[in-house]
Amino acid sequence: MGNDRSPDVRVFDSVAALHGAAAALVVAAATNALRRRGVFHLGLAGGKTPRGLYELLATEPWRERIDWTRTHAWFGDERCVPFDHPDSNFGMASAALLSHVSIPPSQVHRMRGEIEPDSAARAYEAELHAAGGPLDLLLLGMGADGHTASLFPGAAELEERRRWVIPAVAPVEPRRRLTLTLPAIRQARSVTVLVAGIDKAPTLNAVLSAPEHRQPGLSNRADRAVPLPAARLRAASGAVRWLVDRDGASRMPVANLRA
Numbered sequence: 001m002g003n004d005r006s007p008d009v010r011v012f013d014s015v016a017a018l019h020g021a022a023a024a025l026v027v028a029a030a031t032n033a034l035r036r037r038g039v040f041h042l043g044l045a046g047g048k049t050p051r052g053l054y055e056l057l058a059t060e061p062w063r064e065r066i067d068w069t070r071t072h073a074w075f076g077d078e079r080c081v082p083f084d085h086p087d088s089n090f091g092m093a094s095a096a097l098l099s100h101v102s103i104p105p106s107q108v109h110r111m112r113g114e115i116e117p118d119s120a121a122r123a124y125e126a127e128l129h130a131a132g133g134p135l136d137l138l139l140l141g142m143g144a145d146g147h148t149a150s151l152f153p154g155a156a157e158l159e160e161r162r163r164w165v166i167p168a169v170a171p172v173e174p175r176r177r178l179t180l181t182l183p184a185i186r187q188a189r190s191v192t193v194l195v196a197g198i199d200k201a202p203t204l205n206a207v208l209s210a211p212e213h214r215q216p217g218l219s220n221r222a223d224r225a226v227p228l229p230a231a232r233l234r235a236a237s238g239a240v241r242w243l244v245d246r247d248g249a250s251r252m253p254v255a256n257l258r259a
Ligand code: 6PG
Pocket: 045, 046, 047, 048, 049, 050, 076, 077, 078, 079, 089, 140, 141, 142, 143, 147, 148, 149, 150
């Protein structure tokens, strides 16, 4: 676990090894949550990187290690497309994981990308507040530009302080999105970011070398001055955990890395 002075970064020789470690973290978070509270709230990331993790969790021996009947699945963000659209984060997670495990449909909380975005955002926020507690584990990704969820560099959405879910605009298609805000992300008991690929290496180095990783308790003013959204991630339980493949870590000082 990273101390207050350095981020918790774990580097893996392959994306498959990264997915294996992520699966073990999901199982550990589920075991802990179910033992303490009898329910496990898991936030899922979109994009391509987590798909292999979801497929792993849907197969033995991993599938049986989580009580899916007491698990709730949530999403960090969604594209404003129908659930069966190829760009849907829900559609990806459903095909890779949710349709293969015994999670009750009522416990799969989909952001409704097919309806008017602000209405969808407010409805999802109401669902989150009704969940009776924070997400136990939120999985996120990071784009090569340093975005996370659908919080993009320079976007006004980054500065939302009150709402937990809002509409957002991406610089790439599909541009209309729904996203958790920083206040919502920071409610999560634990945040794990999955990063793979050489294209992300320079940005990951910038994110993890940023001084705010050494001063977790930034003032709002200092927080707003941080350009890269992924550098502004915090978790309620302290260190954000980064699972990175060798390519993604290839621009980081060796001193920051651990096997
Ligand atoms: C999305 C994700 C987004 C993603 C990053 C990384 O809806 O696209 O929420 O934040 O995690 O863009 O995506 P890849 O894993 O595809 O590189």
